[in-house]
Amino acid sequence: MKQLDTIAEMNAAMAELTGKSIGFVPTMGYFHQGHLSLMEQSIKENDVTVVSIYVNPSQFGAGEDFDQYPRDLDKDKKDLQRLGVDFLFFPQDSEMYPDPYLTYVTVEEWQTLLCGQSRPHHFRGVTTIVLKLFNIIGPDYAYFGQKDAQQAIILKKMVKDLNVPVSLRILPIVRDADGLALSSRNSYLTSKERQAARKFPEALNKARFRINEGQDSAQRIRDEIIEDLKQEKMIKIDYVEIVSLDKLRQVNKIDRNNTLVAAAIKIGKTRLIDNFILGEI
Numbered sequence: 665m666k667q668l669d670t671i672a673e674m675n676a677a678m679a680e681l682t683g684k685s686i687g688f689v690p691t692m693g694y695f696h697q698g699h700l701s702l703m704e705q706s707i708k709e710n711d712v713t714v715v716s717i718y719v720n721p722s723q724f725g726a727g728e729d730f731d732q733y734p735r736d737l738d739k740d741k742k743d744l745q746r747l748g749v750d751f752l753f754f755p756q757d758s759e760m761y762p763d764p765y766l767t768y769v770t771v772e773e774w775q776t777l778l779c780g781q782s783r784p785h786h787f788r789g790v791t792t793i794v795l796k797l798f799n800i801i802g803p804d805y806a807y808f809g810q811k812d813a814q815q816a817i818i819l820k821k822m823v824k825d826l827n828v829p830v831s832l833r834i835l836p837i838v839r840d841a842d843g844l845a846l847s848s849r850n851s852y853l854t855s856k857e858r859q860a861a862r863k864f865p866e867a868l869n870k871a872r873f874r875i876n877e878g879q880d881s882a883q884r885i886r887d888e889i890i891e892d893l894k895q896e897k898m899i900k901i902d903y904v905e906i907v908s909l910d911k912l913r914q915v916n917k918i919d920r921n922n923t924l925v926a927a928a929i930k931i932g933k934t935r936l937i938d939n940f941i942l943g944e945i
């Protein structure tokens with residue numbers, strides 16, 4: 665596993681790989697099995713796998729957790745080595761955002777929905793950094809988790825609208841034994857909060873079950889999720905929304921091939937997201 669810290673080094677390494685398929689997994693580090701599942705898939709499907717670790721400042725809002733975001737480069741590098749990842753790209757802010765930095769990519773409208781309501785600049789930061797990384801690395805395939813469903817949908821739209829020559833692969837959510845979606849931010853939770861967080865996947869699971877039983881009223885399902893979440897006093901609901909997968913529009917009737925049920929909550933200071941989909945991103 666080779667670590668490269670500059671864009672020039674990365675460009676040079678990628679230029680030597682003519683004829684080889686390149687899989688790319690962008691991350692903010694502090695790996696868990698969710699990250700590793702993306703890398704394993706990339707390794708299976710490509711000749712060369714590149715992973716980036718970059719805690720991207722432009723996707724954090726004022727007052728968010730940029731400074732506290734957990735970091736453990738030594739442990740992450742051991743994971744990369746063990747899995748057989750070929751390259752780690754580990755750039756510094758001065759490389760990614762040379763002063764003055766003036767250019768951003770936005771997927772209009774969709775970036776203001778769901779998580780965009782409480783994180784207004786978040787998706788602009790994500791699309792900008794991911795397009796920059798695509799330009800630097802030039803992957804054939806890039807791997808993202810369904811855990812961040814809105815992110816995946818927005819990135820797919822960016823790739824389509826801007827004709828970016830890469831295919832995105834969206835892989836399932838990896839969960840802890842009790843159902844909580846793995847997240848680097850789970851490390852912020854106290855043991856009491858971690859216990860309370862179980863209610864989150866439970867409420868979504870129940871909703872999925874109710875839909876499977878035949879309930880197709882989005883309002884009814886949404887109300888039930890909210891009611892379930894409210895049973896846990898430590899949970900503060902940010903949003904619960906049921907939208908179409910292809911346009912992120914709120915729906916009345918649940919379509920079994922085109923629905924995203926997504927939610928965000930806060931437990932103490934920690935914001936958690938989770939979702940399930942009917943259909944494919």
Ligand code: AMP
Nearest residue numbers: 691692693698808809811812837838846
């Ligand atoms: P992050 O480091 O949080 O930016 O995540 C890097 C990638 O890992 C993103 O594509 C995430 O969607 C994905 N990811 C994060 N958590 C999970 C999870 N529990 N299961 C699957 N993928 C995940």
